[in-house]
Amino acid sequence: MSADRAALRQALEEGEREGGSVEFKERLTRGTHLSDGRLESLVAQLRHRVLSGDGEATYVVGVTDDGGIAGIPPEAFSESMDVLSLLAEEAGAHIENVETWGVSSDGTAAKRGIGPIDTEDDENGLVGVATLKEGAVLDVDDDHIVVGTAGHVDHGKSTLVGSLVTGDPDDGQGGTRGFLDVQPHEMERGLSADLSYGVYGFDDEGAVRMDNPHRKSDRARVVEEADRIVSFVDTVGHEPWLRTTIRGLVGQKLDYGLLVVAADDGPTKTTREHLGILLATELPTIVAITKTDIVSDERVEEVEREVERLLRNADKTPLPVERHGVEAAIDEINEQVVPVLTTSAVTMEGLPVLDELFERLPKTSATEGDFSMYIDRTYSVTGVGPVASGTIRSGSVEAGDELLVGPLADGTFREVEVRSIEMHYHRVDEASAGRIVGIALKGINEADLDRGMVLLPRDADPDPIREFEAEVMVLNHPTRIDDGYEPVVHLETVSETVSIHPEGGQLLPGDSGTATVRFKFHPYLVEEGQRFVFREGRSKGVGTVTDVTPAE
Template identity: 75%
Template sequence: MSRDRALLQRALDRGEEDGGSVEFKERLTREVHLSEGRRESLAAQLRHRVLSGDGEATYVVGVTDDGGLAGIAPEAFSESMDVLSLLAEEADAHIEDVETWGVDGTLDGTGTRAATDSAAPTDDNGLVGVATIRDGAVLETDDEHVVIGTAGHVDHGKSTLVGSLVTGRADDGEGGTRAFLDVKPHEVERGLSADLSYAVYGFDDEGPVRVRNPNRKQDRAAVVEAADRLVSFVDTVGHEPWLRTTIRGLVGQKLDYGLLVVAADDGPTRVTREHLGVLLATELPTIVAITKADAVSDERVAEVEREVERLLRDVEKSPLSVARAGVDAAVEEIGERVVPIVRTSAVTMDGMATLDELFDRLPKTSTEDGDFRMYVDRSYAVTGVGAVASGTIKSGEVEAGDELLVGPMADGRFREVEVRSIEMHYHRVDQARSGRIVGIALKGIKESALERGMVLLPADADPEPVREFEAEVMVLNHPTRIGEGYEPVVHLETIGEAAAFYPDDGRLLPGDTGRTRVRFKFRPYLVEPGQKFVFREGRSKGVGTVTDVSPIE
């Protein structure tokens, strides 16, 4: 919700005119405004407003014909936005943005009710909103969309590297470009990422399409609209206490590639090795970027590159220096065995053109056919829209208006919901498919009922949530032995839940590979054979693959 009422006041001051681009509506309903004959008339009116505004119209909802602040209930406002979206689609236009304000029910000096910054209207007030309508249909997403997850030790320059890539701007040497990713005040103040961040840029026939200001959602949306090929980054957390969040970013997203950063002034650390282990456990094709090459001598950069090469060989991977072998070789050979290495500096921009070329040419790896599926990574409530579930689509595709199931709830049941709208990096889209990072507005559920680890499925699916499953696991690190009842946190898709292990032979030792029964401690989830997971408890870590499931009774 906007805290600046200037947008609303400007629209009210301009008012409705026969040849103008502003339209006042108190409320729009499906029954009345989408009825036969009325729908076509209103779509024609909307088209007229858009053309009068040189491709942009402003609809003020929740006001009377003379611009008085009526205010409508949140549910009525949501329905009005649904109807307005359908009218815009018929007029070959789309809703680009919606801003809302509370109406407090009191009278101002002119005898009309006043708009407030209230984010939670009560029974005595309601909402008024301004919808910006743009010419042109909602973006179709038929282009390739590569998703890359970053990893690496804290202060090794992950966020700075991504910030410089998506903007094309050199860093100031103080990590200035990282501010384009970290949005929480304590992250900016401390200079440490504490949660997953997202960024996007793209490519067209002329080269990179960068974001002018990643902190402005309109600029991110412009890249999505203009680029023929998109590259999204899931920027994870390097600080060791937030390893759980890093694992969530690497395991819970539908990634195409991993980007492991190693600072030239520090070299590989224990955290570097742990993050590399997670990347390899998920079988993710990986690139290593040696960062901060400007901060040390060429000899030191070469030394760190040799350390990285030894580290890769220790885990049976073949390092490939892109500086020596070239981008063609890196694109052709990256995969299960080969890990390209690129020297970079966000300050001098050395190596950035190489990364651009790689990201422009690397093929998408994670596309999956089949029915739609998306595990919920985040949820939030948008005033006037309702509950929004965000995550990366695992398979299939989804369209606005689709009927879906979401769950499981704590009791194992699924709820029926409807897709109100879909956004990808702040750009509204008609549909989205496997590999897209999206926010899906849902009708039929409150945001408080959504939890990370839930899954969205087609309405005709017949999901069987489980409390237990069988798995083949490998213990990467543990001080003693894993016995019956051992309780690590299991990270599977976006699920992060304590679970008890019951090994077939009664125990598992460090380095062992074996079978175990795994039981979630608190609630059921949707788990299927073939899914990979990471488990951890303190410095104990391991990886596994689901082999069989036991649906709850």
């Protein structure tokens, strides 16, 4: 076996032995291994293995009792992991990590990376190594805020977040930005082209930061150790990707916005557009003036005045934190009052103030009621299956819950089961409103999932629609909006072309009015009170759903 199969090789060499921490299982099934009598003995066996390993055990699935590699079908491997998870929970333990390999026809194992299962490649089955650790699956509380960043390209959004989550100063070349730029072309060009996520937190002793945000285990450690968690949805500032920025600010269940303005450049057209989106969605926002280390004090003061003027022109009240203090910012921040502070990721000026704000600001987005989550991303994990990720909009969800997902292309919903839940690469047994999570689903293929779909309780009675009534306001348009105007609407995680039919036939820039909005291609689940952004070219506007009309 090669080096990349070290975990499997080590477990097979150690073997099953009395008083050891390794256990071989060919497969585990609900019908056989969760039955009366068998369950208790397997739980006792698992507890014994964990205790023998000083709090850690290794289960090798897909091998015979004598260590022979048998391999089992992907579906059987997924069921085995479900059963093993339930056994671990009963034993006061949890699955920390799973590695899988495809089994070749000659009985050897080839390492499989995390990604979609290739049925032909796995026709001879899977073998996997599950690491189990003592202690229940992490149960985090509700003290978790989500912050969306915005601002012009190269104004230092990703760099600022990178320094916050690591506690490390930037090298002056945007080095900490690399912690959030995850696509190869982003690393090369120094631009973010998709939504990125960062996390840090706080405990009784202060900030809990990441040593290396590229390591999944490091993010999981922060989630495990911190009493309060702060997640960042780091959006993009380049004009061609404004659609992605809108997706980040509208599609996530954010508590606060963080708008950055570089001191050397000052507010730009993009700054104004992003501020307009933040304020139009009524998101409490903080403005951070960045890069103060490369300009004079006089220039910093000039940009502060420009920012304050920009906010007043938008009918908002700027609150300079350095003048009024952190206490005032925490007490006063709302949809109308916008704290403003100066920062530098190089000298770390202002970052302790942001730390204090994020440690003490109250959560704003928690929503009572039944569970719901609009899907933002989908992917597939070997041995687990399809995963839907997004920010929980309301209620809570647990592993094992039965849900509905949809609407599918034909407007129907499908019954699914929650296999497991992860938050920043750490598995949790329950998650509630405001948390960014990945939910592994049973009962649907990843190809059938899409952005804009919603997860709901199984007993919900969703009624997807093709059109709705709304109050809309035109923020920017070169001429006027006429009947039948076709922009893209961003509502929750829905991004769909619509036709807009204003009452009275037209709307001019700056106008507000009632309009009928019709989805052009697919039905979606839309509710009264939801806010949305629409755009097409340089034309932009916002709206609020006032009435929904079920499709016939």
